[in-house]
Amino acid sequence: MSAVLEIEGLRKTYRSRRRGVRHALDGFDMRVEAGQVHGFLGPNGSGKTTTLRTLLGLIRPNGGRMVILGHEVPHALPAVAGQVGAIVESPQFFPHFTARDTLSLLAGAGQLPGRRVDEVLELVGLRDRAGERVKTYSLGMKQRLAVASALLKNPKLLILDEPANGLDPGGIREMRTLMRDLSAAGMTVVLSSHILGEIQLICDSVTIISLGRRVAYGPVEQVLAEHSQSSVRIRLEAVTDLPQAADVLTRAGVRVAAEPDHLMLAGVDKPAAVSRLLAEHGLYVSELAPVAVDLESVFLELTATAPVPGQHRQVDQSTKVGEPGSGGTGGGWGA
Amino acid sequence: MSLYVTELRRLAKRRLTRLLLVLLVLGLAGIATAFAFSSHKLSPAVVAEAQAKSDADYQRAVKDWERSVAECDAAAARGEKTEERYGPDCGRQWQPQPEMFDPKWNLPYQFDFRGEFGIFIAVFAGAVALFAFLVGASFVGAEWSTGGMMNLLLWRPKRLAVLGTKLAAVLTALLGVSVVLGALWTLAFWLIGTYRGSTAKVTSGVWQSTAISGVRALALVLVVGAVAFALASLGRHTAMALGAAVGVGVISEIGIRLAVTMAGVRFGERYVLSTYALAWFEKQWKLIDYRSCDFVQGQCNPKEMLVTWQDSALVLGLGSALVLVVAFWTMRRRDIS
Numbered sequence: 001m002s003a004v005l006e007i008e009g010l011r012k013t014y015r016s017r018r019r020g021v022r023h024a025l026d027g028f029d030m031r032v033e034a035g036q037v038h039g040f041l042g043p044n045g046s047g048k049t050t051t052l053r054t055l056l057g058l059i060r061p062n063g064g065r066m067v068i069l070g071h072e073v074p075h076a077l078p079a080v081a082g083q084v085g086a087i088v089e090s091p092q093f094f095p096h097f098t099a100r101d102t103l104s105l106l107a108g109a110g111q112l113p114g115r116r117v118d119e120v121l122e123l124v125g126l127r128d129r130a131g132e133r134v135k136t137y138s139l140g141m142k143q144r145l146a147v148a149s150a151l152l153k154n155p156k157l158l159i160l161d162e163p164a165n166g167l168d169p170g171g172i173r174e175m176r177t178l179m180r181d182l183s184a185a186g187m188t189v190v191l192s193s194h195i196l197g198e199i200q201l202i203c204d205s206v207t208i209i210s211l212g213r214r215v216a217y218g219p220v221e222q223v224l225a226e227h228s229q230s231s232v233r234i235r236l237e238a239v240t241d242l243p244q245a246a247d248v249l250t251r252a253g254v255r256v257a258a259e260p261d262h263l264m265l266a267g268v269d270k271p272a273a274v275s276r277l278l279a280e281h282g283l284y285v286s287e288l289a290p291v292a293v294d295l296e297s298v299f300l301e302l303t304a305t306a307p308v309p310g311q312h313r314q315v316d317q318s319t320k321v322g323e324p325g326s327g328g329t330g331g332g333w334g335a
Numbered sequence: 336m337s338l339y340v341t342e343l344r345r346l347a348k349r350r351l352t353r354l355l356l357v358l359l360v361l362g363l364a365g366i367a368t369a370f371a372f373s374s375h376k377l378s379p380a381v382v383a384e385a386q387a388k389s390d391a392d393y394q395r396a397v398k399d400w401e402r403s404v405a406e407c408d409a410a411a412a413r414g415e416k417t418e419e420r421y422g423p424d425c426g427r428q429w430q431p432q433p434e435m436f437d438p439k440w441n442l443p444y445q446f447d448f449r450g451e452f453g454i455f456i457a458v459f460a461g462a463v464a465l466f467a468f469l470v471g472a473s474f475v476g477a478e479w480s481t482g483g484m485m486n487l488l489l490w491r492p493k494r495l496a497v498l499g500t501k502l503a504a505v506l507t508a509l510l511g512v513s514v515v516l517g518a519l520w521t522l523a524f525w526l527i528g529t530y531r532g533s534t535a536k537v538t539s540g541v542w543q544s545t546a547i548s549g550v551r552a553l554a555l556v557l558v559v560g561a562v563a564f565a566l567a568s569l570g571r572h573t574a575m576a577l578g579a580a581v582g583v584g585v586i587s588e589i590g591i592r593l594a595v596t597m598a599g600v601r602f603g604e605r606y607v608l609s610t611y612a613l614a615w616f617e618k619q620w621k622l623i624d625y626r627s628c629d630f631v632q633g634q635c636n637p638k639e640m641l642v643t644w645q646d647s648a649l650v651l652g653l654g655s656a657l658v659l660v661v662a663f664w665t666m667r668r669r670d671i672s
Contacts, residue, residue, distance in 0.1 A: 053670075053671070053672060056489055056492070057488070057492040058485060058488065058489075058670065058671040058672065059670040059671070059672065060668075060670060074492070077492040078491075078492055078493055081489070081490065081491070081492045084489075086489050088485070088489075092481055092482025092483070092485065092486065093481065093482070093483070093486070094477065094478075094481050094483050095481065096349070096350045097348065101348060105341055105344060105345050105348075106486065106487075106490060108338075108340065108341035108344065109338050109341045109487060109490045109491055110490045110491075111337070149486065153490075
C-alpha cells in the first residue's frame with residue numbers, strides 16, 4: 001500500500017533566552033497509508049498540532065523530512081495544497097461573515113466552482129444556517145464549518161485536528177459516519193483527537209506521540225495487541241485468601257496487583273497454569289478472566305499520563321521514548 | 336476567480352470597510368455642504384449693498400469727527416485744556432478718508448476656487464489618509480487576529496504572494512475610492528464656486544496645478560495605507576498599527592521637537608516627520624533659524640533652510656519602503672501559530 005503521508009525524523013526546537021530550549025518535535029516519525037483513517041494521538045503539549053502545522057507549512061522545521069502525496073514538503077507544498085484539506089486546532093473564522101461568504105471566499109482563493117460551497121454546506125448540515133453570521137454559531141457549528149472548509153477542495157488527504165470538539169452526540173456520530181464515507185470514497189483521513197473511543201471506532205491505524213517522539217504506531221488491533229500484556233483478573237472463593245494467593249503467584253514470577261476483592265495479573269501467557277498453581281496450594285479460583293484492553297488504557301500506559309490519586313500531573317509530564325525512566329519524564333522549557 | 340479578485344471581494348464585504356466608507360462620504364459631504372452655506376455669491380446687488388453700507392459708515396464717521404472738532408473748539412473757547420482729550424489741533428488731522436471704509440469689509444465670504452481649493456485638497460487628503468490607515472491596518476490585522484490568514488495559507492501556501500496580493504487589493508481599493516471621491520470633491524467645490532462663489536481666473540495652468548496636488552494627495556493616501564498594512568502585518572493585529580502611529584506621533588512631534596529645542600539644534604524641525612508631510616503638500620517648506628538674528632544691528636535676515644517635496648519623497652518613500660520590506664521579510668520567516 002502506498003503512503004500518502006510520510007514523516008521522518010521531524011524536529012522543531014524553540015529557543016528562548018529566558019526559558020531555555022524546548023524540543024517540541026524530537027525526531028518524530030509518521031506514516032499514513034492511502035485510503036486509511038489514521039488516528040493521531042498524544043497528550044496535551046506532546047507535539048500533535050506542531051506536527052500538523054509543520055506539515056502544512058505554517059511552522060518551519062529544524063530538521064527531518066516530510067512527504068505528502070509523493071511530494072516533499074514544505075518545498076512542494078504549493079503543488080499539493082490543492083489536494084490537502086485541513087483544519088488545525090480550534091476553528092477560526094471572521095466573525096462578521098456568513099458561513100456562505102466564508103466558504104465562498106475560500107473557494108475563490110482556491111479557484112473552485114461556487115456550487116462546491118453548497119455541496120459541502122449540505123454535507124456538514126449547515127445548509128439552512130449558511131446565511132447567518134459565524135459569530136452567532138455555537139462551537140459545534142463552527143466546527144462543522146471548519147470541516148466544510150477542509151472538504152471544499154475535495155482533497156485526497158484530509159487532516160482534521162479535534163473535529164469532534166464541541167459537537168453534540170448526534171454530531172459526533174455524523175462526523176464518524178462522514179469520516180467512514182470519505183475513507184470509503186478513497187480519501188485518506190488523518191484525525192487528531194482525544195476522544196479515544198471514537199478513534200478506536202473510526203480509525204484503521206494510529207500513531208501515538210509523546211513529548212515530540214512516536215511511542216506507538218500501526219493498525220489499531222496491532223497496537224492494542226502489542227500492549228495488552230496478557231492481563232488476567234482472578235477472584236477466589238474466599239476473599240481472605242487473596243494475600244496468600246498474591247504471595248504464591250509473585251514467587252512464581254507473575255506480576256500481581258492486589259485489589260480489595262480480586263487480583264490483577266500481568267505477563268500471564270497461560271491462564272490455566274495460574275488456576276493449577278493456586279489449586280496446588282489449596283486456593284480455589286471462582287473467576288479467571290482475561291482482561292481486554294482498549295485504546296484509552298494503551299494510550300495512558302504508553303504516554304504515562306494515567307491519573308494518580310493525590311498527584312497533579314503537569315502538561316509536559318509524559319513518556320519520552322529512548323530515555324531511561326521513561327514513565328513520566330519531565331519535559332518542558334529547559335528540558 | 337483569482338486570489339486578487341477574492342481579496343477585493345473580502346475587503347468589500349468587511350463591515351468596517353463599509354462603515355468607514357459611509358463615515359468618510361458623510362464627513363466629506365458635510366464639509367462641502369457646510370461650506371456651500373457659508374459662501375455667498377457676490378452679485379452686483381450685494382456689492383452695491385456693501386458699498387452703500389461703507390458710504391454710510393464713512394458719512395457717520397465724518398459727522399462724528401466734525402462734532403468732535405466742534406466740541407473741542409467750544410471747549411478751547413471756554414479756556415479749557417483740550418489737547419489731552421481731543422489731541423493736537425482738536426484732532427483735525429484725523430479726518431476720516433473714504434479709503435478707510437473699504438466696501439470689501441462689508442462683503443459676505445465668497446469662496447474663490449482658484450485661491451482656496453488647494454487647502455481643500457489637503458483637507459480631503461487628510462480625511463482619506465485616515466480612512467486608508469484604518470482600512471489598510473484592519474484588513475490584514477483582522478485576518479491575523481481571527482485566524483483568517485492561517486486558513487488562507489492552508490489554501491495558498493505562498494506567503495509572500497498572499498501578503499502581496501492582499502496589499503495590492505487594498506491599495507487598488509484605496510486608489511479607486513480616492514479617485515472617485517476626489518473627482519466628486521472637486522466637482523462639489525467647482526459647483527460651490529460656480530453657484531455660491533467664484534471660479535474666475537481658473538486657467539488650464541490652475542487645473543494643472545490642482546491635478547499635481549491631487550496626485551500628491553493620492554500618493555500620500557496610498558503610502559499611509561501601505562504603511563498601516565505593513566505595521567498591522569508585522570504585529571499581526573490592527574492595534575499594532577494604531578499603537579505605532581500614536582508612538583511615532585508622540586516621539587516625532589513632541590519628543591524630537593522638545594529634544595532638538597533643548598539641545599539647541601539648528602533647524603531642528605528637519606527631524607520632525609510632519610515637516611516632510613507639509614513640504615510634500617506645499618511643494619516646499621521653509622525652516623527659519625531666528626537665533627541667527629542679530630537684533631542689535633537692526634533688521635534681521637535669519638538663516639533659512641528649504642525642505643522640498645523631493646526631500647519629502649525621499650524620506651517618506653524610504654521610511655515606507657523599510658516598513659514594507661520588514662513586514663514581508665517577517666511574513667516569510669516567522670512561524671504562524
